[in-house]
Amino acid sequence: MYILIISLVLIMALIAMRISSDLKIPQLLLFMLLGVSFNFFGADFTNYNFSNQVSSIALMFIIFYGGFGTKWKMSKPVAKEAITLSFLGTVLTALITGLFVYLVFDFSLLEAMLLGSIIGSTDYASVSDVLVSRRLKLRYNTDSLLELESGSNDPTAYTMVVLFSTLLQGKNVNVPVLIILQVGIGLLLGFALGWVFIRILDYLNTRENMEVILLAAAALFTYEFTNQIGGNGYLAVYIFGIYIGNKEFVGKREVVFFFDSFTNLAQIGLFFLLGLLSDPSSIIAMLPIALVIMLFMTFISRPASVYGLMAPFKLNKNQLPVIAFAGLRGAAAIAFAISVVNSDTPFLNDLYHIVFDICLLSSLIQGGYLPTLSKKMDMVDPEDASLRNFNSLQDKSDVGFLATKIKADSDLVNTYIRDITLAFDFIIAKVLRHGETIVPNGDVQLKVGDVIVLAGRSYFDVVGTDLLEFRINSHHNWVNKQIKNIRLERDSLIVLVLRGDNELIVPNGDTTILDQDTVLVLEASNAK
Structure with a gap:
């Protein structure tokens, strides 16, 4: 019976995604309402312990x-702003x-x-859902700023949840030590385990598409091991993800395809679970x-944080209202609320349904x-609006991209693209100017200074040991x-x-x- 219900939920969720696209409303909203609807058919699900385990794992992935x-490379230009909002903005x-x-x-x-x-915290799943489903490419790298902020601020909120939950339970807690342990251990293990597991991936060099299993296990290990020794597991697994995701390895494309689908499933389950646990009368x-x-959060606390913290960065005036309004609440708040209800934390108000x-x-x-x-606010960049950018396209297909800058002595200066004959199977994908x-x-x-981006079929060396990299x-x-x-040496180049x-030089003898x-x-x- 449970299998039948789960299959029906997934089918209905897929239908909800199509309805969301047609009506231009957030699909995560429909997943929540889908969970609520089951209560009208006699569902009486109140297992917060099970829900806490499921929601924690779903949020972790x-x-x-x-x-x-x-x-x-895309996030670096806005990293200072995003990290400031991620930590100080969340607090x-x-x-x-x-x-x-x-007070009220x-x-x-x-x-x-x-x-x-x-x-x-601003919810990554909700922000990403709006940006992707509505094909929003925002000017001034604002979408990258929002994605980096929303992807990295959950650990800050979780540390605060742990802090105030512990204080409510009446336990003695050294606040500075708790924060240092949560953040310090999380950062350290995120980088350290990323370094370890990328080398395990290189060592195994598997050709049986086992990378997905290894990375799923590695993410679970990073999260739980960090929690067990007093660190912030969410922060560790986020840093671990950044470290691994910015490396190249065999089977990366398959990993992207798997986690694209799996995280969609996790979001469906998380928001459906929130609705299922709710009581319509309490809602x-x-x-x-x-x-x-x-x-209050939308028009006072979030804007106050954004405008105050972003003042030193001198952002475009049109950016600030969009960044301030984009503080959507979602998956993380759900998981944290379930965790608090499932804990021994005493509270007098219905926190769960307020969060819902x-x-x-x-x-x-x-x-x-x-x-x-x-x-x-004239923040939409229509020329670059797309369901996926150049970087995700490289991860999800056999397409690769090369960039070359037009120098003053280049034969291509003042040449029209229609007059360029490219060797091999390449095409000019885009031109960057200023x-x-x-x-x-x-x-x-x-023109001089233009950057030409070439597209062609990529190649990945499954052996990987022939190409050596070292610093002079x-x-x-x-x-x-x-x-x-x-x-x-003979047969070396x-x-x-x-x-x-960022300067890449194609070398010659001079x-x-x-x-x-x-x-x-x-x-x-084996060179010939």
């Missing part, structure tokens, strides 16, 4: 894949909201702060309180109006030598030189190797 899909939003709840409603100070912490009873809190209503209203109001606000994307039609004339230091015998004067942070260059050398034992 959502956070892991949020990190895995974060392309650091300020939670504290301001908690103080408001304490019948909450104790600690219980009010606990509620503020539960709903303090209605808590709606006025939730509406006031949600409106806040997520419901946030998804409906903020998720529904965000695309309209983005257009009104940071702006230009659609590469035949009438585009190339001041004592290396190649430093300050031209390649034609370097004695290489210097194929690429990386200089500085290329001089400098101190701190990174050199890639092909050493093929």
Whole structure:
């Protein structure tokens, strides 16, 4: 019987996704309502212990894949702003909201702060759902900023939930030590285990598509091991995801396809579970309180945090309203609320249904109006609107991209694209000029400083041991030598030189190797 019900839920969720697309409403809202609807058919599900385990694992995989899909090169220009909002922004939003709840409603100070912490983080699943389903590509890298912030702020909120939950239980807690352990151990193990497991992947070099199993197990291990020794498992698994996701390895494309589907399933399950655990009469009873809190967060606490913390960064004035309004609540708040209800934390108010209503209203109001606000603020970049960007396309297909910059002495200066004949099976995918994307039609004339992005079929070396990478230091015998004067082993070739942070040099005999260059050398034992 349970199998039949689960299959029906999944089928109905897929139908809900189509309805969401047609009606242009957030699909996660429909997943919650789907769970609520089961209560009208006699479902009486109140197993918070089981729900806590399921929601924690689901959120863990959502956070892991949020990190895995974060392309650091794209996020780096807005990393300072995103990380500031992720940590300080989450803390300020939670504290301001908690103080408001304490002053306006019948909450104790600690219980009010606990509620503020539960709903303090911007939800990655909800933000990503709106951006992808409505094909929103925002100007000034704002979408990258929102995705990095929402993907990394759950650990901050979770640390605050642990703190105030512990205080409510009357336990003695050293607040600075708790925060240092949560954050410090989480960061350390995230990087350390990422370093370990990427080497295990390289060592196994499997061709049986077992990478998915290994990474799923590694993510679970990272999360639980970090929790067991007092760290923040969500922070660790997010850092682990970023580290692994920005490396290349055999089977990465299969990993992307699997976790794309699996995290969708996790989101369906999480939001459906929230609805299933709810009581319709309690939803209605808590709606006025939730509406006031949600409106306060949307128009007071979140904007105050965003405008205050972003002032030193001098963002475009049109960005700030969009960033402030994009603080959607969702999966993390659900998991944290279930965790608190399942714990020994004493509280006098119906936190669960308040959180449910806040997520419901946030998804409906903020998720529904965000695309309209983005257009009104002239923040939508129509030229680059797409369901997936160049980086995700590389992960999900056999397409690869190369970039080359037009220098002053290049034969391509002032050449029209229609007059360029490319060797091999390449095509010009786009042209970047002063940071702006230009659609590469035949009438585009190339200028000095333009960056041409070429697309073609990618190649991945399943052996991976022939290509060696190493850094040149001041004592290396190649430093300050031209390649034609370097004695290489037989069947060896210097194929690429990386200089500085982003200068790629295709070498020839006259290329001089400098101190701190990174050199890639092909050493093929079977070369002909």
